[in-house]
Amino acid sequence: MTSPTTQDITADLSPRQNEILQIIRDQGFATLEALAEIFNVSTQTIRRDVIDLSKQGFLQRFHGGAGLPNNMVRLGHEQKNRISPEAKQRIGEQAAAMIPNGASVFLDVGTTVEAVARALGNHHNLRLVTNSMLCASIISAQSHQEVHVIGGMIYGSDGSMVSNDAPAAIRRFALDYCIIGCSGFDDDGTPLDHDRQKVAIKNAAIRSSRHNILVADQSKFHKHPFMRIAEINDFKDFVTDMRPPAHIRDSFKKAGANITVA
Structure with missing residues (x-):
């Protein structure tokens, strides 16, 4: 069988x-x-x-x-990177264009957020905070004044770092912008993710930021993970690569959040 x-x-x-x-x-x-x-x-x-x-x-x-059983392969980070790379690049460039020079910015984990990190290369004097080893590697080669890496245990192939102390460490920062990725959406349009520790870190960054930007490509529109990241009205902008379905679009509009299709 x-x-x-x-x-x-x-x-x-x-x-x-x-x-x-x-x-x-x-x-x-x-x-x-x-x-x-x-x-x-x-x-x-x-x-x-x-x-x-x-x-x-x-x-x-x-x-x-x-x-996983032997006949099933985990969708690892490298495979995710090969999903819609041009769309993620457009999302990254669009989200980066919303961030002014000199801002303090939190960068979440994931391939779409990494595209934002790469697009920040022409910015100057940003103060960056991240729990992503891969984002840290990208931005450390750029001309930014400060890069703060929230430490912890390396968790998964996406280079994320998690710990029980990470949310409290993030809450010590007063952030101008926060770039958050998600793995799917609830039926009411709320952004969702899978892992409790990662969600706790995302939520702490959102609470510490004045302007939260959600980034996700169209492949996330019909996925339904288990945990709510935050409420829709916690986000000012949602940057994606295709017009979202009506239930997502209407919910963000009702919450007063902008949807930008890159």
């Missing part, structure tokens, strides 16, 4: 099981304890989900956690 592909992962599964699969597709592996904390259930409950998903061929069980 052939194991299901990623396109098969929807039918006959509970919402929590679908979210478990999405998390593991993104991360490659997750411990039972981490999943239990994300979903606020016991490890025994998660273990039962993992056993069920393993029997159906969606996951492979390991000691203390679960990962």
Whole structure:
């Protein structure tokens, strides 16, 4: 019997099981304890989900956690970089054009935010804060006065750094601009992501910034991760590469946020 592909992962599964699969597709592996904390259930409950998903061929069980079966490949950072590179470049250039010289800016993790980082190369005297090793590498080669890297444990192939102390460290900054990526949208247009620690860092940066800019390409419009990053009215701008669906477009308009199609 052939194991299901990623396109098969929807039918006959509970919402929590679908979210478990999405998390593991993104991360490659997750411990039972981490999943239990994300979903606020016991490890025994998660273990039962993992056993069920393993029997159906969606996951492979390991000691203390679960990962992808051999026939499924995690969509890693390099693969994500190859998805819509020209669109991400346009988004990056458009978002960077909104930021004046001399501003203090937080840069989130992810390939679209990295495109913004590259587009900031012609800016001067920016003060930059990031928890992305890859953004830090990009901007450290540019002519900016200050680059602050929020440390922690390296988490995943996107070069993100997370720690329990990171949100508090970010809240010490008074930021002019905040560039935030997302992995999908809720039915009411709210931007969503998968990982609790990354979401906590995004939210801390948003609360510390005067002007928040969401960046996401069209591939995120119909994805539905598990966790809310922030409310729509926390963002002043949303930069994307295609006119969003009506439910996203109308929600941002109602919240008074601008949508710019690069």
